[in-house]
Amino acid sequence: MLPVAGRSAVTGVERRTTVVRLEAGPVEYRLEQRGEAAVVVFHGGHMRAGLALGEEVFAEAGYTLLVPSRPGYGRTPLSTGTTVSGFADATRELCDHLGISKIAAVVGISGGGPTAVTMAARHPDLVARLILQSAVGWLTWPDRRTRLAAHAMFAAATERATWAAVRALMRLAPDAGLRMLLCDLSTRPVRDVMTVLSTEDRATLIALFSHMRSGSGFLNDLRPSPDVTADVGQPTVVIATPRDGAVPFAHAQSLTTAIRRAELVGSQADSHFIWLGPDWPAIAEEIRDFLNGPVKSTGR
Known part of the structure; x- marks a missing residue:
């Protein structure tokens, strides 16, 4: 061990x-x-x-x-x-x-x-x-829609490409990337969520999303x-x-x-x-x- x-x-x-x-x-x-x-x-x-x-x-x-x-x-x-x-x-x-x-x-x-x-x-x-x-x-x-999307985006054949695309988006158009990802993480309109994010919060989320991976987990x-x-x-x-x-x-x-x-x-x-x-x-x-x-x- x-x-x-x-x-x-x-x-x-x-x-x-x-x-x-x-x-x-x-x-x-x-x-x-x-x-x-x-x-x-x-x-x-x-x-x-x-x-x-x-x-x-x-x-x-x-x-x-x-x-x-x-x-x-x-x-x-x-x-x-x-x-x-x-x-x-x-x-x-x-x-x-x-x-x-x-x-x-x-x-x-x-x-x-x-x-x-x-x-x-x-x-x-x-x-x-x-x-x-x-x-x-x-x-x-x-829910069923999210489950189907997860199997499409995070399967063994697609997971790496999915997160590579997220990293590219965070590098080239971070605001657009944040809007896309936060849309499914809040029940509020994403524009309202974005409005109250501080500069530090944006940097934290961009760094986090840029280094996430799903693996098979x-x-x-x-x-x-x-x-x-x-x-x-x-x-x-x-x-x-x-x-x-x-x-x-x-x-x-x-x-x-x-x-x-x-x-x-x-x-x-x-x-x-x-x-x-x-x-x-x-x-x-x-x-x-x-x-x-x-x-x-x-x-x-």
């Missing part, structure tokens, strides 16, 4: 990652060591361990960050824990390998939501809290998984905006209802990217308070 170090191809944007060969298979991960307490982040669709999104709240609070690439993303193959339960167990093995014996919180972002929930359900002795951000739940997702995310929300006993915060065009707000409501110790925190963000909302500083403060709060027995 020796680690194989590797630097991401894009310097200055992507962060250093490592691949370790576990019994479950190879797993790419990023470990940012800080304090004794650790937070595990399961990234969303089209992301990977080398791309950071919304992690500052944990880093600034002094938490060690462990971010694995989910199956099919980055350098984690689909053969490593193809199912969400399988990869939750692989992440447990990764934590054991790294000497992480307690996780202050597991964070599930967007398509990483089911893996985070499953990790909490399957390993309550390891996971103290659960945080879900713009997370997919167990309602039907995505996004289509794998569309596979159904067992609903284990009833098995989650940890304190949970579900953060979402009603203006999310990618993951309907109903997912957040459903997760909050199904997880018995969950609290819903509504965001004022105009799109799926809650970290760009005007109230994110206040939400970040709620997250810090949540992480510092007492953890009672899960009752399991």
Whole structure:
């Protein structure tokens, strides 16, 4: 189980990652060591361990960050824990390998939501809290039109060309590229979403979209998984905006209802990217308070 170090191809944007060969298979991960307490982040669709999104709240609070690439993303193959339960167990093995014996919180972002929930359900002795951000739940997702488009754009024969076209658009006509991509990420008219974006927000999104890849991971995310929300006993915060065009707000409501110790925190963000909302500083403060709060027995 020796680690194989590797630097991401894009310097200055992507962060250093490592691949370790576990019994479950190879797993790419990023470990940012800080304090004794650790937070595990399961990234969303089209992301990977080398791309950071919304992690500052944990880093600034002094938490060690462990971010694995989910199956099919980055350098984690689909053969490593193809199912969400399988990869939750692989992440447990990764934590054991790294000497992480307690996780202050597991964070599930967007398509990483089911893996985070499953990790909490399957390993309550390891996971103290659960945080879900713009997370997919167990309602039907995505809709038929989006599913058909995903199979056309992110299949093995087309995925590379799709993202090459996005990168070219971001380089040559970034405003047009942002309008095209944000159109499906907000329920608001895209012109209104663009109007309120700051220069910094635009730069953040352009950089993010320019380095995304789907690999075989996004289509794998569309596979159904067992609903284990009833098995989650940890304190949970579900953060979402009603203006999310990618993951309907109903997912957040459903997760909050199904997880018995969950609290819903509504965001004022105009799109799926809650970290760009005007109230994110206040939400970040709620997250810090949540992480510092007492953890009672899960009752399991």
